[in-house]
Every structure is written in C-alpha cells, then in structure tokens.
Amino acid sequence: MVTPGTKITQKKSMAYDSSSITILEGRDAVRKRPAMYIGSTSEIGLHHIVYEVVDNSIDEALAGYCDTIDVTIHLDNSITVIDNGRGIPVDEIKKEKRSAAEVVMTKLHAGGKFDSNAYKVSGGLHGVGVSVVNFLSERLHLEIWRDGKTYEQEYARGIPVAPLKQTGKTRKRGTKVTFKPDAQIFTETSFSFDKLSERLREKAFLNKGIRITIKDEREEPERSHEFYYKGGIAEFVKHLNKNKSTLHDKPIYFEKEGDALSIEVAIQYNDAYDEKVYSFANNINTVDGGTHLSGFRSAFTRTINAYAQSSGLAKNFKGSLTGDDVREGLVAVISVKLPQPQFEGQTK
Numbered sequence: 001m002v003t004p005g006t007k008i009t010q011k012k013s014m015a016y017d018s019s020s021i022t023i024l025e026g027r028d029a030v031r032k033r034p035a036m037y038i039g040s041t042s043e044i045g046l047h048h049i050v051y052e053v054v055d056n057s058i059d060e061a062l063a064g065y066c067d068t069i070d071v072t073i074h075l076d077n078s079i080t081v082i083d084n085g086r087g088i089p090v091d092e093i094k095k096e097k098r099s100a101a102e103v104v105m106t107k108l109h110a111g112g113k114f115d116s117n118a119y120k121v122s123g124g125l126h127g128v129g130v131s132v133v134n135f136l137s138e139r140l141h142l143e144i145w146r147d148g149k150t151y152e153q154e155y156a157r158g159i160p161v162a163p164l165k166q167t168g169k170t171r172k173r174g175t176k177v178t179f180k181p182d183a184q185i186f187t188e189t190s191f192s193f194d195k196l197s198e199r200l201r202e203k204a205f206l207n208k209g210i211r212i213t214i215k216d217e218r219e220e221p222e223r224s225h226e227f228y229y230k231g232g233i234a235e236f237v238k239h240l241n242k243n244k245s246t247l248h249d250k251p252i253y254f255e256k257e258g259d260a261l262s263i264e265v266a267i268q269y270n271d272a273y274d275e276k277v278y279s280f281a282n283n284i285n286t287v288d289g290g291t292h293l294s295g296f297r298s299a300f301t302r303t304i305n306a307y308a309q310s311s312g313l314a315k316n317f318k319g320s321l322t323g324d325d326v327r328e329g330l331v332a333v334i335s336v337k338l339p340q341p342q343f344e345g346q347t348k
Contacts, residue, residue, distance in 0.1 A: 026108055027158045030135040034185055037132045043188045046181055047195055049136060052129035053081045053177050058203055058283055060085030061210050062337065066174070071200065071214045073191050078139075078180035085174050087146030090164060099164040101144060101151065105134050106158060130177070134158045136185050143176040157182060193223055201227045205239070206283050206335055208232030233266040233333040240278075240331050244270035247329070264335040265296065275327040280335045292336045301326050 030037055038045040038052075050071070060066035066085035073079060089100040096103050108131055134140050135158035142164075144151040150168040154161040181189050193216040204212045204227035216223040229235040234253040251268040279286045279293040286293065301323045308314035308321065 027106070027135045030108070030132050031157075031185065034132075034136055038136070041186050043192070043195075046186050046188050046191065047199075049133045049179075049181065050079055050081070050191070050196060051199060052133050053079075053179070054200070054203065055283070056130055057081060057083035057085060057175070058207065058210075061207055062282070067210055069200075069210065069212045071196065071212070073193060073196070073214075073216045073218060074178075075217050076180065077189055077191055077218075078178060079191065080176065080178040082176045083174045084172070087144045087173055087175050088142075090144055090146055090151050099153075101142065101164050102153065102160060105131055105140075105142060105153070105155065106160065107131060131158075133177075133179055136182055137179040138182040138184075140177065140179040143178075145170045145172040145174050145176075193219070197225050201225075201239075202236075202285075203227075203283060205229050205233055205236035205333075206280055233264050233335055236278075236333050237266040237268045237331055240276060240333075241268055241270050244272060244331075246270050260339050262337045263292075265332065267330065267332045269329045270331060272329050275330045277327070277330065277332045277334065280333070281341050282337055283335075292334055296332070296334050297323055297327070 034041055034045065038048040054069060054071065057066055057069045060083055061069070063085075066083045068084045070082045071079065088104055091100055092098065093100050093103050096107075134155050137155070138157060140155040140158075142153045142155070144164075148169055148171070149166050150170045151164055152167045153164040183189050193214070197214055200212045200214055204210055208229055208231060211226065211228045213226045214224065231238075231253075234251045237251040247269040251266045253264075253266045255262065255264040257263075277293065277296075279289060279296075281290065281292060301321065304326045305314075305320045308317075314320070
C-alpha cells in the first residue's frame with residue numbers, strides 16, 4: 001500500500017539489447033567454457049585431454065594402420081603421444097588456404113571421422129578432440145612423418161607460431177604430439193601415472209595386438225608400463241577376476257564380424273554374488289549401457305533358459321530363470337565396433 005505523498009523510485013535496470021550478445025567462436029569458445037568440452041578444469045579434465053590425443057591414435061589402429069602407441073609424461077608435466085599410423089594429412093585445403101594438419105589442429109568440427117572414407121569405425125565423432133587439446137595447451141608441438149618426409153608446427157595456446165613446414169626426411173610413419181596443459185585454464189596440472197596407465201591398459205585390452213607404452217620421466221628411477229594383450233578382452237576378464245575364485249579357468253570368448261559391425265564378448269563366472277558387466281562401443285566405455293548391453297543381457301538369459309529346458313536340467317523347476325539368477329557372479333566384457341554410433345552424454 002502506498003500512502004499519499006510517498007515518492008516512488010524505479011530501480012534502474014541494466015541494458016539488455018543486441019550489444020549484450022557475445023558471439024564466441026572456435027578457440028575463444030573453448031577457452032571461455034572448457035568444461036563443456038572436457039568435463040572439468042580439474043584432474044578429470046586434465047587427464048581427459050590426454051585421452052583425446054590417444055583416442056586419435058586408437059582410431060588409426062581401428063582402421064588397421066597403427067599397432068604402437070607411446071605416451072610419455074615429461075619433467076615439466078607436458079605429455080608426448082606418438083603413434084605409427086598414417087600421419088595427419090599435410091596437403092593444403094584450398095578453401096582454407098592452409099595445410100590440412102593446421103585445420104585439424106585449429107578448427108572445431110574438422111576431421112576425418114564424418115564419413116566412412118578415411119575411418120569406417122572410430123570413437124571420435126565430432127572433430128573437436130585434438131583442436132580442443134591445442135586450445136587448452138600453453139604450447140603444443142606437432143610432428144608428422146608422412147610420405148618419407150618430416151613436417152613440424154608449433155602452437156601457442158592454439159595459435160600457430162608459424163605455418164606447417166617440412167623439416168627433414170624420414171623412414172618413419174606416424175604422428176607425434178607434445179603438449180603442456182595451460183595453467184591459466186587448469187586448476188590441476190600434475191598428471192597421475194596410475195590413472196593414465198589404467199586407461200591405457202583398458203585400451204590395450206579392447207584392441208588385441210596393439211602395443212601401448214607409458215613412461216614417467218618425473219620418477220627416479222623412471223616408471224614405465226607396456227600393455228600388449230594378444231587375447232584382448234578375454235584377458236581383460238581374467239584381469240578383472242584376478243583376485244577372485246573363478247568357477248572355470250578360461251573365460252568363454254566369442255566374436256562375430258558382419259559387413260560393418262563386429263562384436264566381441266568375454267565371460268567368466270566367480271563365486272561372488274554381484275555382477276560386473278562392462279560394455280564398450282568403438283572403445284568408448286558406455287557407462288550408461290545401451291542396446292548392445294540390453295541385447296546381451298536378454299540373449300544371455302534366454303540362451304541359458306533354453307539350454308536348461310532342452311537338457312532336462314529344469315524339469316523339476318517351475319517357471320524360468322530370471323536375469324538376476326543367471327548373472328550372479330558373472331564378469332563380462334562386451335565390445336562392439338560400428339559406424340556412426342550415437343553416444344548419450346559424451347563429453348564434448
């Protein structure tokens with residue numbers, strides 16, 4: 001209620017018009033809101049940028065061109081990732097008037113994963129991985145070995161210091177990326193050797209025959225691991241069960257390949273009461289499940305019930321076994337590789 005003679009004052013509002021709208025593109029957008037692309041600017045995001053670079057090498061392995069990946073943590077907490085894949089293309093993209101390598105490193109949504117010509121199967125879908133790493137690094141050095149030549153380029157916080165140039169000749173093939181996370185962006189800049197090792201071991205399990213090494217130069221003596229698993233996910237299941245009492249010595253393993261799809265499943269029971277099933281699509285851990293996991297669970301229950309009925313094991317049992325019955329003590333890994341998957345909640 002306003003009494004007579006009261007002076008009414010209106011609060012001055014802040015101007016909100018077209019001048020208030022800011023358009024952020026590319027590098028500026030990533031540096032302003034890094035958590036949108038890597039999850040956080042703490043330890044999780046710090047390690048995520050390593051996984052982004054390693055995943056590009058893994059995609060080369062999936063395409064059949066790479067079998068060795070080396071990761072090194074240097075004294076200054078910079079990281080080097082080397083693979084023996086095809087090497088990032090170095091020829092000029094005429095529309096951009098610069099090398100393909102520079103476009104990949106400095107432009108969001110630029111990459112070879114958008115059609116099936118370069119990569120039939122890949123974990124990277126958006127073409128933002130390595131460019132985001134570049135934008136969030138204090139410095140990044142790119143070295144490419146391709147067609148008998150060595151090419152190099154340096155970047156400072158995502159900005160090229162000079163164009164890509166040929167620096168020599170080589171018999172090697174592949175890509176070397178060295179980067180130092182930007183302390184202006186990250187609240188934590190020290191890498192965990194154990195955390196990186198755990199992820200790299202998982203990648204080696206999922207891609208049988210690939211050799212992945214990690215070395216930590218900060219330790220004295222130097223710490224290192226080499227991961228190479230000829231048995232793939234069957235060895236992954238054995239690793240998950242290493243401190244458990246298993247009900248059968250060897251994991252049950254099978255794989256099936258179609259025109260564009262491959263499926264691998266490894267199963268081993270232990271004497272525990274809980275179930276541990278890990279599912280992957282194109283080497284990405286699908287923690288929220290998906291059609292590959294629900295399909296496995298329903299088929300697994302149905303198959304065991306069908307066998308129990310046909311062999312007479314369930315003749316005195318009314319009804320049928322439930323999923324909880326057949327998955328008690330189960331440890332399984334399901335890995336599918338398919339073109340153009342859809343990931344829910346993928347950090348990008």
